[in-house]
Amino acid sequence: MTMSGWLRLEALGLNENGARLLNPVNLTLTAGRTAILGANGAGKSTLLRLLHGLLRPSEGRLIWPTPLSQGMVFQRPAMLRATVLANVEYGLKIRGVESAERRRRAAAALAQVGLGDFAKRPARRLSGGEQQHVALARVWALEPQVLFLDEPTASLDPASSREVERIIGDIAAAGARIVMSSHNLGQARRLAEEVIFIDHGAVLEQTPAAEFFKQPGSEAARRFLRDEMP
Ligand SMILES: Nc1ncnc2c1ncn2[C@@H]1O[C@H](COP(=O)(O)OP(=O)(O)OP(=O)(O)O)[C@@H](O)[C@H]1O
């Protein structure tokens, strides 16, 4: 990773339907594991979608100093009407990975998320938590260099959440840079090196995680932490 970071945002902003969804922001991402925190409607999903290239900024630009392969996991992952294995193989298939290699990588990814025995099951019949695991296997099989995760444990019980956290930790340990939004402060504390705090479409701070949780730099973040703490 270079001093200049692996991703830079230069005055990146977004307006849609006359609404300011993201105030123009300059950011340099250097950390391996970043959490995007903020209240409901703050703009976390919007920012992730911009970073992943799903939304086109209305101003400014994203700079990838070195092109990196990326994957994204959504809060409510969509499953194809097919088996679990086919769901995991699909991304490899559209990237032209040949079938034996595809099968091998998909099976390995399923094993890594603990779904080795689910390969033949219809994906849409899996529980929400199980589908979230499939979504992680799907993206893991692609071996992305950057992984964007939008509230990957939002509807999961504590045990499944910890399991998903473990998988995210493994993906990070395998070398992927992780950028995730979360409403779970414990999770952000456990996983993130750095926090980007966003409030009403404005990025208010980018702070090392330990510092953020001890003493956030903005009044809005102090309020947010106070409200979120049990
Ligand atoms: N096309 C649009 N036009 C107007 N407003 C929009 C549009 N798209 C999103 N918004 C608004 O932008 C705000 C930010 O939405 P976003 O989904 O990024 O929030 P979030 O931080 O991810 O919230 P949550 O924690 O609930 O997931 C919301 O108030 C949303 O309604």
Ligand SMILES: [Mg+2]
């Ligand atoms: Mg969101």
